[in-house]
Amino acid sequence: MRQTIVVGNWKMNASKETVNTLVLGVLEGMPDVKSEVIVCVPYPYLCQVEALVAHSQLKIGAQDLNVNASGAFTGEVSADMLKDFGSEYVIVGHSERRSLYGESDEMVAEKVQVALDNGLTPLFCIGELLEEREAGDTETVVARQINAVIKRVGIEVFKNIIIAYEPVWAIGTGVTATPQQAQDTHAYIREILAQSDADIAQSTPILYGGSMNSGNADELIACEDIDGGLIGGASLKSDDFLRICKVG
Ligand code: PGA
Numbered sequence: 187m188r189q190t191i192v193v194g195n196w197k198m199n200a201s202k203e204t205v206n207t208l209v210l211g212v213l214e215g216m217p218d219v220k221s222e223v224i225v226c227v228p229y230p231y232l233c234q235v236e237a238l239v240a241h242s243q244l245k246i247g248a249q250d251l252n253v254n255a256s257g258a259f260t261g262e263v264s265a266d267m268l269k270d271f272g273s274e275y276v277i278v279g280h281s282e283r284r285s286l287y288g289e290s291d292e293m294v295a296e297k298v299q300v301a302l303d304n305g306l307t308p309l310f311c312i313g314e315l316l317e318e319r320e321a322g323d324t325e326t327v328v329a330r331q332i333n334a335v336i337k338r339v340g341i342e343v344f345k346n347i348i349i350a351y352e353p354v355w356a357i358g359t360g361v362t363a364t365p366q367q368a369q370d371t372h373a374y375i376r377e378i379l380a381q382s383d384a385d386i387a388q389s390t391p392i393l394y395g396g397s398m399n400s401g402n403a404d405e406l407i408a409c410e411d412i413d414g415g416l417i418g419g420a421s422l423k424s425d426d427f428l429r430i431c432k433v434g
Contacts (some may be wrong), residue, residue, distance in 0.1 A: 188389065189224070189412060191224070193421075194224045194421030196227060199422055204225075205235060206234075209424070215278065215431070216244060219428070225239075228249065229248065232271035247276055254422050261278060277416075278297045291334035292338075294335070295334045298335050309393075311349075311416070312332060312352070313351055324371060344386045348393060352394070357396030361400050362399075369409040371411075372409065372411035374390050391413040395415060398416075403433045
């Protein structure tokens with residue numbers, strides 16, 4: 187039985203004030219939440235969130251990391267720095283990093299490896315573009331993205347990886363994949379993992395992301411192979427986010 191996991195991805199949206207209100211609001215509702223809940227915080231606010239969530243069940247993640255341990259990499263942040271501020275998770279390969287910052291499957295695979303080597307759990311994102319779905323290439327794309335990581339780190343370490351399937355056409359658009367579309371792809375993702383290891387295919391959490399909100403989370407998370415959500419826009423309001431957290 188896989189536990190439901192709900193992750194908030196704040197992206198580049200925060201201020202000291204909004205972070206305070208949001209986190210305190212989420213913490214208030216946490217006693218009624220059975221799911222594992224993680225908030226992925228912009229770097230400058232990690233310290234603030236670490237202090238706010240101390241002794242609670244709310245976990246901290248970051249949104250990216252650099253593959254180097256330290257040195258002359260102006261503007262970059264290492265795995266150790268993330269851990270220094272309480273991060274246990276890190277988003278890797280989000281479609282915005284892939285499309286806006288040119289992250290290839292191989293770069294994403296390296297980041298997954300560095301996260302794992304440093305004891306961070308990667309929230310490994312995959313998903314197809316609209317034109318790829320329309321061309322019938324969804325399965326080819328997600329297989330390619332997953333196999334790049336399996337090739338680099340092996341299947342065993344998927345015990346410590348959370349996959350997030352995020353169809354790019356659903357991210358921030360208000361267009362959500364139907365439960366059937368999402369379920370079909372999640373089941374296919376498990377098939378790809380099963381080609382290497384059937385047990386790992388069954389135990390790996392696969393979250394759905396892309397315009398998930400408090401109105402559609404129930405239906406999506408009820409699907410057999412959907413183990414929770416990676417939530418962007420709806421994670422910025424504590425009430426909305428908590429409603430999704432309580433689905434699990
Ligand atoms: P969205 O973003 O919920 O705003 O569509 C999801 C994500 O990009 O992780």
